[in-house]
Amino acid sequence: MTEDRTNLHAAGGLMAARLAQAGWQRLHTQQAEPLAAEQRLHGLDLSPIRGRAATQEGEFIVIPMELVVCQQGEFRETVLVLALGKEQLISVEQGPALHALDRASEQLLTRLADGGALGPGTMMLYLLEALNDAAHASLRAIAERLDERSDAVAAASGGFDTAQRQAGVADIAGTAMALAEAEELVAKAVEGQLMLARAGRWLRRAAGDARLGPRLTVLLADIHSLRRYARFQHEKIRNLQQSLMTTLDIKQNQVIKVFTVVTAVFTPPTLVAAFYGQNFAYMPELALPWGEWMVMGLTGLFALVPLAYIKRKGWMR
Numbered sequence: 001m002t003e004d005r006t007n008l009h010a011a012g013g014l015m016a017a018r019l020a021q022a023g024w025q026r027l028h029t030q031q032a033e034p035l036a037a038e039q040r041l042h043g044l045d046l047s048p049i050r051g052r053a054a055t056q057e058g059e060f061i062v063i064p065m066e067l068v069v070c071q072q073g074e075f076r077e078t079v080l081v082l083a084l085g086k087e088q089l090i091s092v093e094q095g096p097a098l099h100a101l102d103r104a105s106e107q108l109l110t111r112l113a114d115g116g117a118l119g120p121g122t123m124m125l126y127l128l129e130a131l132n133d134a135a136h137a138s139l140r141a142i143a144e145r146l147d148e149r150s151d152a153v154a155a156a157s158g159g160f161d162t163a164q165r166q167a168g169v170a171d172i173a174g175t176a177m178a179l180a181e182a183e184e185l186v187a188k189a190v191e192g193q194l195m196l197a198r199a200g201r202w203l204r205r206a207a208g209d210a211r212l213g214p215r216l217t218v219l220l221a222d223i224h225s226l227r228r229y230a231r232f233q234h235e236k237i238r239n240l241q242q243s244l245m246t247t248l249d250i251k252q253n254q255v256i257k258v259f260t261v262v263t264a265v266f267t268p269p270t271l272v273a274a275f276y277g278q279n280f281a282y283m284p285e286l287a288l289p290w291g292e293w294m295v296m297g298l299t300g301l302f303a304l305v306p307l308a309y310i311k312r313k314g315w316m317r
Contacts, residue, residue: 019105022118025090026101038090048079048094052195054202060085061202065195067131068188070138071099075185080131082124082199084206089120091127100134101127121207125215128200132223135192139230142185146236149179172248176241183237186230193227261310268302 019026027035029048039046044057054063060083067078076096083090091101104126108118200220207216276283276295285291 018112019108019123022108022112022123023088023120024108024118024123025088026105027090027092028097029092029094035092042083042085042090044083044090046081046083046090046092048081048092050081054198057083060090061206063195063199063202065131065192065199066188067135067192067195068138068185069098069100069134070141071096075138075141077188082127084120084124084203087120089123089127098131098134100130103133104130121203121212124199124203125207125212125219128196128203129219132193132196132219132226135189135196136226139186139189139226139233142182142189143233146182146233146240149175149182149240172244172251176244179237179241179244183234183241186234186237190227190230190234193223193230197223197227257315261307261315264306264310265303268306269299272299272302 025038027038027046029035035046038044042058042060044060044062046062048064050062050064052064052066054061056062063082063084065080065082067080069076069078078096078098079094080098081092083092093101104123107126107130108123112118197220200216200223204213204216204220272295285294288294
């Protein structure tokens with residue numbers, strides 16, 4: 001296992017070296033010394049905390065992007081900084097290594113092996129395409145989880161679980177928290193698509209290769225389409241949240257109704273019990289042989305009359 005990891009690391013280092021020769025310098029924030037050297041060499045600020053604005057610094061266009069990626073079944077937020085120059089492309093990753101950039105590296109190496117020319121603009125186009133594909137996969141995963149949440153919302157709206165227990169307020173609260181997390185993910189995915197579109201526009205402005213034009217147009221159209229899909233998922237979450245809050249209001253009203261009915265039914269018997277709990281000197285009905293049964297019958301009657309009235313009015317439905 002150790003030997004396999006060593007071979008993979010060596011292969012990855014060889015790929016990075018070949019791509020660096022072609023003009024792509026792929027760095028990570030953990031590589032402090034190479035990152036500092038590149039910043040000193042070109043006079044750039046490549047820190048992930050530099051802000052969200054894309055700026056022109058010397059011969060480079062520095063474009064930060066905040067993305068949501070799904071890797072190993074987990075959604076992660078990451079920051080990627082791209083610096084596009086006339087002779088070189090620099091990328092700085094924060095957090096886990098992006099699988100999308102690994103796929104872009106393989107595609108670029110295949111193009112090199114086929115004798116194709118690579119410039120910074122072409123390499124950045126490959127990167128943006130791979131990142132857009134990764135965003136598409138992330139949104140599909142979010143949509144699948146939303147379908148599961150839809151079933152949970154349906155169960156919380158009055159259904160029963162496998163134990164034949166009616167969903168309660170705690171179930172609704174748990175589902176609402178899960179929907180809030182999904183909403184935040186989708187919102188960040190929409191923001192990531194906006195940043196991808198901005199990077200594509202900067203590339204179109206900076207690239208002098210006319211051959212990138214049609215491919216860039218398709219990429220930007222795909223990015224905008226995916227952003228609309230993400231907004232659709234966001235609206236879906238909002239509708240589920242609204243349905244959940246409506247269900248919660250109905251359940252709270254049902255609880256209040258139950259307490260109201262119980263109070264109305266047991267108030268007359270409580271008054272009768274309070275009356276006979278007084279210390280009167282003389283109660284003639286106590287001397288009657290059927291006095292106890294009379295009191296018990298009147299108590300039951302006083303309890304049934306309000307219940308019959310409530311049922312006739314339809315307040316128990």
